Amino acid sequence: MRRRYRPPFIPSSEITDEKLWRDRRRIIRAAGIAGLGVAAGGLATLAGAFSGRPPGKGKGNAGAGSEALEPTPWKYITHYNNFYELGTSKSEPAENAHYLKTRPWSLSVSGECEKPGILDIDELLRLFPAEERIYRFRCVEAWAMVVPWNGFPLSDLLKRFQPTSRAKYVEFRTLYDPERMPGQKRRVLDWPYVEGLRMDEAMHPLTLVATGLYGKELPAQNGAPLRLVVPWKYGFKSIKSIVSIRFTEKQPRNTWNRMAPDEYGFYANVNPDVPHPRWSQKRERVLGTGIFAEKRPTLPFNGYADEVAQLYAGMDLRKYF
């Protein structure tokens, strides 16, 4: 008999309600702004990026506005999802979330590294304490939100396995288990979902492994128990419910790129100047606003150009879209 997973009991007094969370944010933000005044220039930009402030200044960021990012409500972040493993509509992932049991769960790390291995999820959560990162999130479908993630830098995890000099890329895979992921019973995509990053993208301090949302455990529909978050790329790069990481010499073929190579590239950096064949990427709809709310201009690299644009210096971003 398989042992059934029993979720740990969390007294309701320990679950942060959203309003309380927001009040707390306001205090932290005030403190953060005071702190920024002291911090050195380069560091401040990075800190700003982490706390969700649009990094201002840069020419490409005109129109970003200097307002602090207001997180999208929990209800919307968790009920408007693209997660085909749990259904292809926006609402199905939340409805089917109960199928995705996240224990037992382990992460295997292999490929071009000195110390390949398997990590149990609870061990992993213990080894890498989560911090909060408020990031913009931009879907390739031209909608956007702001997400208060909890997680840790991917680089911390990767370093533990000591990638060798032959590790040029990192390949990620989602769980394949049609019982826990009923969407996999039909071949809508070529399961399991695969994504990849270049090594320098993977090691970038903005690249996050998310394990929580709004200070709570990550809901299944958002990619529990652990997912990638690469805030300057379209959402499909931020692969969910990861079970395997492999260091590779060759560029991995990501799932959507295999599906439609002219529509979805490997890099998938947010770029207002490269349209999807079926829609423009110039503007984006902010989720949760009214029907008469204006869309806003899409920012190059989703507003993180100051931090990441140099990773692509000299590359033709129209060709490597």
Add this chain to the structure above:
Amino acid sequence: MWRRAYKPAIFLLCLLPLAQMLWQLSSGALQPNPVEALLHGTGDWTLRLLLVTLAVTPLKRLTGWRRPVLWRRMLGLFSFFYAVLHFLVWLALDRELLWSQILEDLTKRPFVMVGFAAWLILLALAVTSNLWSMRRLGANWKRLHRLVYAAALLGVLHYWWLVKADVREPLIYLAVYAGLMALRLPWPPGGTVMSPWRRSL
């Protein structure tokens, strides 16, 4: 007789999807992306009502029930009504009346071009759906209105091209369309089945 209530009842029935969308809009049920929800809702009902309109003739052939012929024009006009809403939602809320983008979509994106072609056909049919046009156009009226088959097919194609990966729904519409077209083929050879209902309109 109750039969006189059929047509007004169907009129109200055709307004229900709109009423539901407006209700959901005001209650917040279309959040977090109400524009997308309205665009999809109006697109769905344009295509559904177009297929319902195309079901009238096969229904008559199969069952001999001819009364729905009296509602066919109204059904077609309702399909056009939702098409107009669909187009307006797209123009004003989705494309935000940004004409350079609208032009780009209409000239570069095949799924939009196909939808627009279907829309223009529906417009032409709606404009000529009155008695005066029927008289003026004579035999050409029938030829013109056969374009409805093309409009429905273009609508299905439009849907097929816009989905990202899961083509289940467009496939269902395609199957319904194909079925309705097949039922128009001369069958059985030598004439249609004479249903006992036929005489009682």
